[in-house]
Amino acid sequence: GAVVSQHPSRVICKSGTSVKIECRSLDFQATTMFWYRQFPKQSLMLMATSNEGSKATYEQGVEKDKFLINHASLTLSTLTVTSAHPEDSSFYICSASSPRQDNQQYFGPGTRLTVT
Amino acid sequence: GEDVEQSLFLSVREGDSSVINCTYTDSSSTYLYWYKQEPGAGLQLLTYIFSNMDMKQDQRLTVLLNKKDKHLSLRIADTQTGDSAIYFCAESLDDYKLSFGAGTTVTVRA
Numbered sequence: 001g002a003v004v005s006q007h008p009s010r011v012i013c014k015s016g017t018s019v020k021i022e023c024r025s026l027d028f029q030a031t032t033m034f035w036y037r038q039f040p041k042q043s044l045m046l047m048a049t050s051n052e053g054s055k056a057t058y059e060q061g062v063e064k065d066k067f068l069i070n071h072a073s074l075t076l077s078t079l080t081v082t083s084a085h086p087e088d089s090s091f092y093i094c095s096a097s098s099p100r101q102d103n104q105q106y107f108g109p110g111t112r113l114t115v116t
Numbered sequence: 117g118e119d120v121e122q123s124l125f126l127s128v129r130e131g132d133s134s135v136i137n138c139t140y141t142d143s144s145s146t147y148l149y150w151y152k153q154e155p156g157a158g159l160q161l162l163t164y165i166f167s168n169m170d171m172k173q174d175q176r177l178t179v180l181l182n183k184k185d186k187h188l189s190l191r192i193a194d195t196q197t198g199d200s201a202i203y204f205c206a207e208s209l210d211d212y213k214l215s216f217g218a219g220t221t222v223t224v225r226a
Contacts, residue, residue: 006158032212043204043216044159093158103212107151109158 003027004096006108013084013115021079021111023094029074030096034105035067038091050077084115120217122205127223134192136220138205141186145207148181149214150190153202162190162203192222200224 003026013019023033032051036044048064050056050071058064066088068080077096081088091112095105119141128134140148146167151159165172165179165188172179178191192199205217 004158034213041219043218046213049213095159097212104147104161104164105212105214106161107159110156112156 002101002104002106004030004094004106004108006092006094006111008111009109010112011114013113015085015115016083018080018082019084019113021081021092021094021113023077023079023096023108025075025096025098025106028096028098028101030077030098031074032097033071033077034095034097035069035077035079036093036095038093038110040091044093047079081113084113086115089113089115119215120205120207122203122217122220124218125221125223127225128195130195130197130224130226132195134190134195134199134222134224136190136192136203136205136222138188138190138217139186140188140205140207140215142207142209142215143183143186145209147208148179148188149204149206149208150177150179150188151204151206151216153204153219155201159204195222195224197224197226 005024007022035047038044047062048056048058050069052071056069071077093110095107097105122138149164150162176193180189202219204219206214
């Protein structure tokens with residue numbers, strides 16, 4: 001149980017375009033989803049926390065207009081990187097949690113974004 | 117990751133035990149975690165320990181917690197080549213957020 005998927009696993013886009021990443025909890029309803037960013041050989045940095053049906057809470061330094069998060073249902077959250085630039089290239093990982101899963105975070109496999 | 121510190125690299129011979137150490141700063145952390153990340157993949161929750169416990173054992177994995185010194189360790193017995201990965205220590209914060217260490221790259225040599 002507690003499986004989280006992400007789609008796509010890899011995406012390449014051109015500068016100036018937007019790209020959407022999906023995070024799904026497959027076998028449980030996630031009341032909270034987290035979005036992280038990981039640079040090569042570095043740790044995970046929390047970008048934002050989203051609760052179903054409400055606005056995401058962004059960490060300090062994360063531009064909410066650039067990284068749009070929508071948590072429309074208990075099994076789906078999306079991260080849209082708007083007007084992407086090469087410096088947005090990174091590994092984006094989501095996690096999902098629920099009181100029924102003891103509030104532990106279960107992570108997706110990650111999405112590798114490359115902006116050319 | 118500034119509040120959680122780990123050594124960056126560990127090299128171990130196949131069959132030996134690996135010990136990965138971690139220190140954290142938030143004494144109010146409820147849970148402490150160990151995650152494993154293989155190349156190009158997400159994080160796999162290996163084990164976690166509640167803050168009122170000293171030790172937790174799960175098959176080849178043993179977690180030791182010294183709450184006084186805010187020190188956490190993960191011991192992997194009989195290390196195998198499949199154990200080569202990056203291991204992240206994490207502490208729970210308010211609102212169920214996690215703070216991660218920088219990760220320890222474990223290399224298992226034959």
